[in-house]
Amino acid sequence: MRLGALLVVAGAALALPGAAVAEIRISNLSVFLNDLDVTVQVVLLGAVPPSLHESLHSGVATHVRFNVELWQYSRFWVERRIQTRAVERQLTYNVLTKEYKVASLAGEQREPYLTKSLREAQRVLSDLRVARLAPSSTLDAQELYYVRVRADVSLGGVNSWVSRMAGDAAETPWVQSSLLTVNRSQ
Template sequence: MRAACLTRSLLAAALALGVTAPARAELRISDLDVFLNDQEVTVHVVLLGAVPDAFQEGIQGGIPTHVRFTVELWHYKRYWPDQRLTRKVVERSLVYNVVTKEFKVASLSGETRPVHITRDVRDAQRVLSELRGLKMTPASALDPSAVIYIRVNAEAALNGENTFLARLAGTAEQTFRQSAYRTIQRVQ
């Protein structure tokens, strides 16, 4: 009797969790550009949906939004595990001041840039979600015949909390994207 009751309870809990709609993944990386020139490897990333609709109420209440870009340069090795050559983490925050009705975008780590203050929410979202000219490594440090690629992991979270429960509640999202394979040498 007790085992049947426990089994029914577990089955009901599993069905309730299975029927619950997961949080929609609105966060996506639209542009991932890798520039290989004579001096360095440079990355340009544009994140769409960095401030989803689920974040709007929290932002208007003054809760900061954090966006973290983790950009990795990988060396592709055939028949062997790929080797990570370098990793850069850039973190930014968006804070709304309720009194002055201004948005402030500040860099927390990984880059040095001045604080951007604006009253336009779209301008604040643009500054928060664009990562331009991130220098990964000098081109001279790479093997000219090596096959390389860039992998970007982007996370957006209210108050910087990116946990499983926060993603389930819709207050945190993450996505990743990988670039095409490239070499320093030109291949014809």
């Protein structure tokens, strides 16, 4: 009897439509190895998914967190993480002035950006440039390196399995650059 009731409840829960899955992805991953340091540039597409618009316009802050890692490639052994950087930004909406504010919370020094357009706020929120990820003098010229980037978007900065299932958060898989060398090739 209990098993039958449990199966009915489980079947009903599976039949209900789930939360809309937010489509965010990383695009245009560019890594620059100049004479002084390693610089990474990346764009997050769909930085504020439509499922978060209602919460944003009611005053709940949206957080975007980028994780950027520099790895040393090893063909026969375990790869080694050289450097990591986390950049976190916050998008808030002021209901009284109808302005969006993009502020940097961690990982970068940046003035808050105010705009009346959601599209402009998303553009500022999604463009990331990490300068001086690692000094090129610390990199071995004989080794190969690559950069991995991942991003997550969440309401109020809470990114958990439960919040992703509810549609209040989304994350991208790791995106990896091609292998890089310190030596210049012409």
